[in-house]
Amino acid sequence: MKLFSRLHERCFCAFCKTPRRMYAKKHVDLTNVVATSFLATAVTYAYFGQPDPRGLVLFCLFIIASEIFVYSRWRNSTVCKLCGFDPLIYKRSPAAAAAKVREFFVKNSSDPRFHLTRSPLNEIQRLKRKGERKQADLKFMQAKMVAARTSSLTPTKSP
Numbered sequence: 517m518k519l520f521s522r523l524h525e526r527c528f529c530a531f532c533k534t535p536r537r538m539y540a541k542k543h544v545d546l547t548n549v550v551a552t553s554f555l556a557t558a559v560t561y562a563y564f565g566q567p568d569p570r571g572l573v574l575f576c577l578f579i580i581a582s583e584i585f586v587y588s589r590w591r592n593s594t595v596c597k598l599c600g601f602d603p604l605i606y607k608r609s610p611a612a613a614a615a616k617v618r619e620f621f622v623k624n625s626s627d628p629r630f631h632l633t634r635s636p637l638n639e640i641q642r643l644k645r646k647g648e649r650k651q652a653d654l655k656f657m658q659a660k661m662v663a664a665r666t667s668s669l670t671p672t673k674s675p
């Protein structure tokens with residue numbers, strides 16, 4: 517167990533290659549244990565007025581709570597906020613990680629606030645819309661050409 521551990525680290529998302537910061541501290545360190553023991557001692561003295569063995573139970577509860585907090589904070593920071601890629605899920609199952617990114621994309625593609633972020637998924641969304649617009653224009657032009665041909669082929673009645 518280290519005395520101090522680094523809190524943040526800079527890294528790149530493995531999927532969208534965006535530079536980002538994530539929590540590097542995965543577990544409680546010695547400083548947290550010492551601070552928790554002081555807290556448990558203070559609470560024990562405040563509540564019981566003297567040293568009490570129930571303070572050890574409090575200490576264990578505080579350590580468990582702080583470990584849960586630190587680990588869940590680290591776990592939440594591993595997921596990329598811009599593309600939804602989770603490297604831990606990818607290690608277990610690449611298909612599940614791809615499904616998560618797809619779900620993130622579908623969920624956020626309709627949110628206008630997400631379009632203001634610097635997510636690389638916005639570029640994909642923009643290309644997708646551009647393709648859809650191109651297809652719609654192409655269909656419109658084809659319908660117009662068909663209409664022009666049919667009108668030129670049908671004989672017009674002369675007065």
Ligand SMILES: [Zn+2]
Nearest residue numbers: 529532596599
């Ligand atoms: Zn990413």
